[in-house]
Amino acid sequence: MYDLFVLGELMAEDKHGYVLQERLQYAVGPNRKISAGTLYPLLTRFEENGWITQSEQNEGGRARKSYRLTELGRERFHTLIVSPIENHTDAELTFQFRLAYLHFVPKEARIACLRQYIQYLRNNLRYVNSLSEMIASKKIDDKQLYQVMRMLDHRKHMILADIEWVEKEADRIETAKEGME
Template identity: 45%
Template sequence: MYELFVLGELVTGDKHGYMLQEILKNAGGPYRQISSGTLYPLLSRMVDNGWIHLKLDETGGGKRPRKIYQITDAGQQKFLELMEKPLEFNMDTEHHFHFKMVYFRYVPKEIRLACLEQYLTYLETNLKHVTEFEAEITFYKPEPEKQRLQLMRVLDHRRQMGLTNIEWIRQEIEAVKSTEE
């Protein structure tokens, strides 16, 4: 997922490592932070793979030159491959989808639609699970009653959020379908 982020950001222009880390901190939200100990080894591996190029900028006036990263042709190809790769349905699906969606303008319409359709399937599967679990709880009425009632509130919240997300994604799919590209 972080490879996609780095390549996507470099598609938009050259950046230094600190800037990449700051953008990722904001993109991932307050509870999903990336450390320097994760980002810089990743950048080194990506340089080794030939996906990005490192150049030193000595015009900053500091003691050490800044490391500026730029995407290579191989990196452009890897970015496209990562954007085309189907979403995996797991605990990171939502974050991975959001990272992909940020870079939609850099990929063809069919890749955007495929990603949106995959995410719609993910949301519909989650909603089906919640609905079936609600029906099971309603039928069997497990005890204690107070816990059952609170569980039903939680499931109601999840169902409402799922319905809202599904409606938003369906509208997004229609918007992408109606674009010229």
């Protein structure tokens, strides 16, 4: 997941490690901490795989490393952005990263990515619906049952809202004139 973010950031321009760490922290939000111990091993692996190169520049008497995407890194980025979304706890954040960098891939890939996420959401909706039916048939204290059903109802509404938004976005891209999407 962080691979996609870092490669996506480098698709636009070269960046220092500090800038990448800061932007990644903004992207994941306040409930996760992105440390140098998370980012720099990732950058080292990227270099070992030939996805990025680094250069050192002196800025104000201080050496700073800047990272640049290679052609192999661009290929890796394209592979990551169109690969299937796996059912894991970070699927939504992975989609958010993809959404931020969709403009770097062709129209067909953008639409495919969005349609794939819609399918992921529909699978989650089916699961929540089946869970609601199963729980409703169990003998549970009425107050607890009420609260659990409210929680599942909330999840359903969130998923339905996501599906609606992503479908509109896919339709918008599909119907937009080339270069305007």
